Amino acid sequence: MKVRACLFLVLAxxxxxxxxxxxQAAGEAGRTRVVYEPPRKAAYRGIYREMRDHRVLERVxxxxxxxxxxxxxxxxxxxxxGELNAWYAPENRSVTVCYELLDSIxxxxxxxxxxxxxxxQEAIRGPVFQILLHESSHALFDLLDVPILGRExxxxxxxxxxxxxxxxxxxxxxxxxxxxYYFATAAKDEPVDKGAFADVHGLSWQRFYNLAxxxxxxxxxxxxxxxxxxxxxxxxxDGCGEEYEQVAFAFRKLIGPxxxxxxxxxxxxxxxxxxxxKS
Ligand SMILES: [Zn+2]
Numbered sequence: 001m002k003v004r005a006c007l008f009l010v011l012a013x014x015x016x017x018x019x020x021x022x023x024q025a026a027g028e029a030g031r032t033r034v035v036y037e038p039p040r041k042a043a044y045r046g047i048y049r050e051m052r053d054h055r056v057l058e059r060v061x062x063x064x065x066x067x068x069x070x071x072x073x074x075x076x077x078x079x080x081x082g083e084l085n086a087w088y089a090p091e092n093r094s095v096t097v098c099y100e101l102l103d104s105i106x107x108x109x110x111x112x113x114x115x116x117x118x119x120x121q122e123a124i125r126g127p128v129f130q131i132l133l134h135e136s137s138h139a140l141f142d143l144l145d146v147p148i149l150g151r152e153x154x155x156x157x158x159x160x161x162x163x164x165x166x167x168x169x170x171x172x173x174x175x176x177x178x179x180x181y182y183f184a185t186a187a188k189d190e191p192v193d194k195g196a197f198a199d200v201h202g203l204s205w206q207r208f209y210n211l212a213x214x215x216x217x218x219x220x221x222x223x224x225x226x227x228x229x230x231x232x233x234x235x236x237x238d239g240c241g242e243e244y245e246q247v248a249f250a251f252r253k254l255i256g257p258x259x260x261x262x263x264x265x266x267x268x269x270x271x272x273x274x275x276x277x278k279s
Pocket of ligand 1: 135138156
């Protein structure tokens with residue numbers, strides 16, 4: 001099974017009618033819309049209910065809604081004819097996540113707990129939020145005309161990590177542990193050939209280490225076990241504080257002016273992200 005975390009695909013507008021789960025994200029996140037298309041495949045009905053009942057798209061939309069968007073952004077859960085994928089489409093300003101991708105995440109999760117101690121819940125919820133925030137980052141780059149130095153896929157991962165690390169300690173741990181598990185699992189089936197090096201995405205192990213570095217760089221004390229247990233080499237870890245600050249600086253400079261929250265770098269932003277995520 002090849003798990004592809006994201007493809008930044010340029011697809012034609014989705015012509016499917018709105019599902020019964022269509023709705024507006026509430027309050028200040030007024031320029032976002034969420035659509036849960038009910039799946040035809042019976043095996044995906046559990047995912048549909050879980051996503052809808054836990055208001056997963058609304059919670060991500062609420063975080064992105066802290067940014068003043070120039071246009072409406074739609075989040076859509078749908079079946080994709082067997083494709084394991086998620087993407088942002090600039091033509092219709094929508095983030096789409098496929099049941100097939102979510103199902104692959106569920107299938108890859110441990111029954112109870114992985115040997116490294118990642119719970120089943122973390123292994124499922126972590127990558128779901130990581131993927132949705134990664135695609136949301138592509139949307140922000142496009143909608144806000146954010147200039148990007150380096151690879152857009154790396155930048156999308158870094159912005160997603162930055163936002164997720166502003167959540168509560170428990171939620172942030174969920175994403176770091178679950179996202180790490182997801183990348184490490186994907187790496188097992190990933191051919192490391194010339195095609196992999198040519199891909200716009202980093203290799204899964206590179207994405208794993210980038211996530212681990214961002215977490216450690218955000219709070220060396222809270223995430224010290226990432227290094228002490230050997231998940232991040234000391235040589236890389238030494239510079240992670242600077243790596244994190246570099247992303248935080250770019251976020252403040254380029255996305256900060258569009259935020260409804262002031263000041264951009266302080267505790268208010270942290271509280272705003274947490275509050276939106278709990279909504
Ligand atoms: Zn991407």
